[in-house]
Amino acid sequence: MSTERQQNASRINGSKSHGPVTPAGKLASSQNAITHGMLSSTIVLKGESTDRFLSLLSALHEEFDPQTPFEESLIQNMAVARWRQMRIWGMEKASMDHEMRRQPAILNSVELDPPEQAATRAAIAFRTLSDDSRSLELINRYEARYDRRYLRAHRRFLEVRDRRPSPAPDAPVAPLPPPSVVQPAAPEEVTIAERTRETTENKAAMPTNLGHSGIPASPRPPFEKEEIKT
Numbered sequence: 585m586s587t588e589r590q591q592n593a594s595r596i597n598g599s600k601s602h603g604p605v606t607p608a609g610k611l612a613s614s615q616n617a618i619t620h621g622m623l624s625s626t627i628v629l630k631g632e633s634t635d636r637f638l639s640l641l642s643a644l645h646e647e648f649d650p651q652t653p654f655e656e657s658l659i660q661n662m663a664v665a666r667w668r669q670m671r672i673w674g675m676e677k678a679s680m681d682h683e684m685r686r687q688p689a690i691l692n693s694v695e696l697d698p699p700e701q702a703a704t705r706a707a708i709a710f711r712t713l714s715d716d717s718r719s720l721e722l723i724n725r726y727e728a729r730y731d732r733r734y735l736r737a738h739r740r741f742l743e744v745r746d747r748r749p750s751p752a753p754d755a756p757v758a759p760l761p762p763p764s765v766v767q768p769a770a771p772e773e774v775t776i777a778e779r780t781r782e783t784t785e786n787k788a789a790m791p792t793n794l795g796h797s798g799i800p801a802s803p804r805p806p807f808e809k810e811e812i813k814t
Contacts, residue, residue, distance in 0.1 A: 620638055620641055620642075623641070623660055623663075623664070624637050624638055624641075627664055627667060627668075628667075629671075632671070637663070637667055640663055640666060640667060641659070641660070641663040644659050644662055644663050644666075645659055648741060648745075650741075651745075651748065652744075654744065655741060655744055655745065658737045658738075658740055658741040658744070659737075659741065661733065661734075661737040662734050662737045662738055662741070665730045665731075665733040665734035665737065666730070666734055668726075668730045669727055669730035669731060669734065672723055672726050672727045672730065673727070675723060676720070676723045676727075679709075679713055679719055679720070679723070680706060680709045680710065680713070682709075683708070683709030683710075683712050683713055684705040684706060684708075684709045686709075687705050687708050687709065
């Protein structure tokens with residue numbers, strides 16, 4: 585299964601991903617549950633864990649985020665190749681364990697420490713499988729084949745991903761002009777000289793012949809001397 589480092593990388597990449605953005609990617613994403621179920625029923629053998637296979641497939645899916653059905657198929661190829669490679673590893677272990685269990689009569693006649701006894705059993709089992717059958721040779725061959733398939737699908741996926749059309753940039757929104765601020769008019773500064781001049785002008789414009797009530801008095805006719813009649 586995937587290591588802890590791979591799982592952490594998948595979580596980080598998954599947190600960065602915003603999901604499929606193209607219509608084809610959204611369609612492929614909506615069919616993931618059905619596709620994954622059909623794939624697991626075809627690949628997983630009886631006695632193998634379907635949940636572990638789906639966990640492997642989901643981890644690869646989250647890490648690489650396929651956007652199209654073709655990219656999705658490459659991720660499935662990677663998951664299947666990886667699963668079959670791990671199955672080969674399990675078959676090799678089972679073959680070695682089986683042969684090691686057949687060696688107790690031989691080893692019991694030899695005094696060996698437990699670690700040496702285990703290593704001797706593994707060596708005898710390996711030699712028996714190599715000399716008497718082609719099982720180890722076939723196991724090694726299929727292991728290398730599935731590893732190449734995994735790397736080929738991975739390389740192909742990266743090539744396809746690099747050729748994805750870049751999304752159209754959003755039209756830039758023109759910034760709104762800042763609201764105009766009306767500066768209050770500065771109060772007029774009136775100097776002492778201006779005040780004095782205005783006061784003088786006002787006094788000059790006022791009539792000088794005011795009566796007691798403040799109403800201008802009527803002008804007196806010019807004084808005429810009365811003629812003295814004799």
